[in-house]
Amino acid sequence: MPNKKQNKNNPNLAWPQCWKHSSKPHNFCPGCGHPIILKMLGEIIDEMKIQNNTLFGVDIGCSLLAWDFYNIDTVQTHHGRTVPVIIGAKRARPNALCIAYVGDGGAYAIGAQHLVSSRVRNENITTIVVNNANYGMTGGQEAPTSIPGQITTTSVKGADKFYLKGPEMVAQISETPAYIARGAVDNPIQLKMFLKRALEWQLANKGFSFVEVLSFCPTNWKTDAKDTLAFLNKLKKFYPLGEITNKSKILNSK
Amino acid sequence: MMLKKGMRLFMNKNMPKKTLITGNEIVVKSALAAGAKAYFGYPITPATEIMTEWDKEYEQRKDLIFLQTEDEMSAGFAMIGSVLTGIKTFTATSGPGNILMQDAFAMAEAMRIPTVAIIGQRGGPSTGSVIYSQQELTLTAFGGNGEGYRIVYSPTNLQELYDHIIKAFNTAWKYKFPVFVLTDGYTLKTRALVELTKPKNIVKSYPLVLKSKIRNNSKESNYQNLNNTFATEEQCYQANINLLNAFNKIKDKITESEIYSLSKNPKTLIIAHGIVAASVKQAINDSKNLAYRQAGRKVKLFRPITLNPFPDKNLKKNLKGIKKIIIVESAANQLLKLVKENIYGAKIPIQTYCRPGLGISPEEIIKLIK
Amino acid sequence: MKNKNIKILIAGEGGQGVQTISKILTEAAYHKNLEVSFVPNYGVEQRGGVSLGYIKFGKEKINYPKFITADIAVFLSERAVKRAEDYINQKSIVICNQDFIKKPPPKALNYPFDSLANKIGNNRVMNMIVLGVIAKHIKKIISPEDIKKEVNKKLVHKYKKYPELKKMNIEALEAGYKL
Numbered sequence: 001m002p003n004k005k006q007n008k009n010n011p012n013l014a015w016p017q018c019w020k021h022s023s024k025p026h027n028f029c030p031g032c033g034h035p036i037i038l039k040m041l042g043e044i045i046d047e048m049k050i051q052n053n054t055l056f057g058v059d060i061g062c063s064l065l066a067w068d069f070y071n072i073d074t075v076q077t078h079h080g081r082t083v084p085v086i087i088g089a090k091r092a093r094p095n096a097l098c099i100a101y102v103g104d105g106g107a108y109a110i111g112a113q114h115l116v117s118s119r120v121r122n123e124n125i126t127t128i129v130v131n132n133a134n135y136g137m138t139g140g141q142e143a144p145t146s147i148p149g150q151i152t153t154t155s156v157k158g159a160d161k162f163y164l165k166g167p168e169m170v171a172q173i174s175e176t177p178a179y180i181a182r183g184a185v186d187n188p189i190q191l192k193m194f195l196k197r198a199l200e201w202q203l204a205n206k207g208f209s210f211v212e213v214l215s216f217c218p219t220n221w222k223t224d225a226k227d228t229l230a231f232l233n234k235l236k237k238f239y240p241l242g243e244i245t246n247k248s249k250i251l252n253s254k
Numbered sequence: 255m256m257l258k259k260g261m262r263l264f265m266n267k268n269m270p271k272k273t274l275i276t277g278n279e280i281v282v283k284s285a286l287a288a289g290a291k292a293y294f295g296y297p298i299t300p301a302t303e304i305m306t307e308w309d310k311e312y313e314q315r316k317d318l319i320f321l322q323t324e325d326e327m328s329a330g331f332a333m334i335g336s337v338l339t340g341i342k343t344f345t346a347t348s349g350p351g352n353i354l355m356q357d358a359f360a361m362a363e364a365m366r367i368p369t370v371a372i373i374g375q376r377g378g379p380s381t382g383s384v385i386y387s388q389q390e391l392t393l394t395a396f397g398g399n400g401e402g403y404r405i406v407y408s409p410t411n412l413q414e415l416y417d418h419i420i421k422a423f424n425t426a427w428k429y430k431f432p433v434f435v436l437t438d439g440y441t442l443k444t445r446a447l448v449e450l451t452k453p454k455n456i457v458k459s460y461p462l463v464l465k466s467k468i469r470n471n472s473k474e475s476n477y478q479n480l481n482n483t484f485a486t487e488e489q490c491y492q493a494n495i496n497l498l499n500a501f502n503k504i505k506d507k508i509t510e511s512e513i514y515s516l517s518k519n520p521k522t523l524i525i526a527h528g529i530v531a532a533s534v535k536q537a538i539n540d541s542k543n544l545a546y547r548q549a550g551r552k553v554k555l556f557r558p559i560t561l562n563p564f565p566d567k568n569l570k571k572n573l574k575g576i577k578k579i580i581i582v583e584s585a586a587n588q589l590l591k592l593v594k595e596n597i598y599g600a601k602i603p604i605q606t607y608c609r610p611g612l613g614i615s616p617e618e619i620i621k622l623i624k
Numbered sequence: 625m626k627n628k629n630i631k632i633l634i635a636g637e638g639g640q641g642v643q644t645i646s647k648i649l650t651e652a653a654y655h656k657n658l659e660v661s662f663v664p665n666y667g668v669e670q671r672g673g674v675s676l677g678y679i680k681f682g683k684e685k686i687n688y689p690k691f692i693t694a695d696i697a698v699f700l701s702e703r704a705v706k707r708a709e710d711y712i713n714q715k716s717i718v719i720c721n722q723d724f725i726k727k728p729p730p731k732a733l734n735y736p737f738d739s740l741a742n743k744i745g746n747n748r749v750m751n752m753i754v755l756g757v758i759a760k761h762i763k764k765i766i767s768p769e770d771i772k773k774e775v776n777k778k779l780v781h782k783y784k785k786y787p788e789l790k791k792m793n794i795e796a797l798e799a800g801y802k803l
Binding site for chain 2: 017018020021022051052053055057060064067068070071072073074075076077078081084085086087088089090091092093096113114116117121
Binding site for chain 3: 483485
């Protein structure tokens with residue numbers, strides 16, 4: 001069961017202690033997956049007692065709405081450049097927990113070369129990719145992870161048959177062991193486990209750690225609650241959940 | 255003459271120790287003297303040797319940080335990340351690399367992050383030549399999608415290159431604006447005598463994030479949430495006004511310029527910067543030749559040392575009695591544009607000697623002022 | 625309003641229908657062969673936040689779509705007032721949503737738009753009541769019939785999915801007009 005931290009001012013709130021109160025209610029859309037991920041992440045940071053030694057980088061796109069989400073040092077960067085900023089910070093401050101929190105565009109399109117190089121060099125940072133298969137903040141354009149036939153504002157007749165499998169890609173790039181996983185917001189307990197393992201991997205100085213999270217975007221999917229869950233389950237068929245172990249390059253959901 | 259022990263000491267005391275060294279090597283020595291600990295960069299002629307020289311130092315010392323990144327954008331942004339944690343960090347680039355780094359420089363400008371970048375200008379536009387020009391003034395000072403709240407030094411020789419880089423780190427960390435040392439491919443490859451003095455004053459760096467592991471976590475203001483996006487036009491406007499005011503406040507403290515003349519009443523003002531200004535100086539000195547002596551004496555050189563903020567007050571002061579201005583630059587319209595903007599209203603005719611991508615020799619300048 | 629163009633500012637929370645009624649007014653003016661311009665204003669979030677519409681129309685040629693002082697200003701939430709209260713002066717007609725605004729600007733006309741919408745049967749028709757009130761104030765330039773026509777044209781897709789909305793919207797429009 002998740003650790004329910006009680007808020008001093010309002011004992012009914014089960015918020016992570018590191019959540020910033022003055023920025024709530026947050027600006028994410030109703031039904032968005034980000035708050036679920038940010039809650040799991042917040043709980044882990046509370047449990048690890050590392051709130052004061054964490055640097056949280058956010059990209060342009062919906063992830064930027066998390067710039068003032070936490071009482072954690074946060075820097076909002078330019079689009080696709082969160083990974084290099086966090087790498088620079090980590091190399092300068094190796095004992096800090098350094099997290100790059102980006103979307104599917106920042107990770108797999110405009111920032112793809114930075115992600116690839118960070119894997120090649122086995123950078124000791126944790127990258128979390130929130131994959132909702134579209135570019136949310138700009139109104140729902142096609143993303144590298146949009147699935148075949150998906151209607152977006154730049155693929156009005158349906159997206160093409162090509163799509164990018166991020167965790168599989170970063171696994172294939174190098175033989176060096178890394179922590180790589182894919183979770184989803186409809187299974188927050190598993191997600192929390194993956195995120196925690198990724199952060200522990202970094203804190204143990206083992207190198208590259210990476211978690212892609214399949215996330216909701218009812219606003220741009222134009223779905224109601226039932227259809228939102230259904231579309232997420234459809235995404236899972238293209239993007240299977242699980243962790244990649246050293247021996248197998250295939251995601252293994254346990 | 256036999257040198258006795260005392261005599262030798264006397265000679266050592268009065269003769270400053272100069273080193274025979276190239277521009278690229280100076281950059282690294284100067285950065286280290288200023289307290290730089292980290293370098294992120296990408297190979298690009300003519301600045302690549304700065305990176306390889308840093309790598310040599312890095313291999314020998316345990317306390318330095320070095321990374322050759324996958325491109326210049328990554329180098330610029332990694333520099334930002336490192337600077338945020340309080341480490342003096344720099345990079346070096348040129349031409350197309352300078353263009354890519356504008357992404358990072360724009361963020362540093364908006365958020366007042368004290369980055370230091372050495373720009374070794376090469377021929378433009380586009381890939382141009384790998385050799386030399388003065389065509390990156392506009393890009394370096396004003397290249398982002400903002401107003402150019404950046405400090406740009408233009409050293410005229412290797413000694414200044416050394417001095418300006420130390421000054422760059424001090425200025426950056428004291429005033430919190432991105433600082434640039436705008437040099438060129440000739441200077442970086444020149445080998446000459448330089449005095450590698452220990453700086454008298456070093457401004458300390460300090461963390462902008464991760465300030466302390468021990469914090470009262472119920473106080474929101476103990477955490478830094480840094481953004482460069484604003485929800486409304488009004489907030490964006492206010493942020494711009496804050497930058498403008500902060501930049502204007504330091505103008506008088508940091509603008510620098512030099513006047514050089516052999517005459518008491520010069521009629522012609524030559525305006526040039528960097529290595530071209532050195533060529534002008536050389537021309538003024540060389541006009542000892544009888545035929546040109548008169549010409550050299552009618553001329554005064556105004557050399558902006560900070561291109562941004564521009565030393566407009568000093569320039570305007572030095573327009574008194576001037577009948578003609580000559581702008582000399584290895585570009586078509588970069589220093590020219592900047593001067594015009596800063597002397598607006600002056601009714602003195604401007605002549606230009608523009609050689610985009612080409613060096614300008616003292617002989618050419620002597621012909622100009624004949 | 626003499627011969628000068630009329631300037632209307634509508635401000636509310638994202639989701640209250642500000643952009644929809646702005647577009648309907650714009651289309652209505654266009655179909656009456658008037659000069660018209662409309663510029664929306666909102667923040668980065670896809671949902672929520674303050675949403676504004678600047679609408680100008682009339683017989684005069686329009687060069688610039690925004691303005692500093694509105695002839696008619698509509699505020700639908702407290703945050704909207706904060707965001708846009710500098711856009712009114714003594715002469716502006718100010719219309720406020722009583723249900724959400726506890727401290728309206730002086731001389732504002734206050735109506736309980738949300739309560740009225742709930743009475744009609746669906747909160748989603750709230751913006752139609754607002755449109756009805758606006759229609760009343762511009763009836764000399766655009767007739768309420770023209771506004772009604774435009775509403776039906778604009779919402780034809782919604783009506784396919786929710787046919788009961790058509791009757792409710794017209795009811796809301798007329799209710800607003802009578803306020």
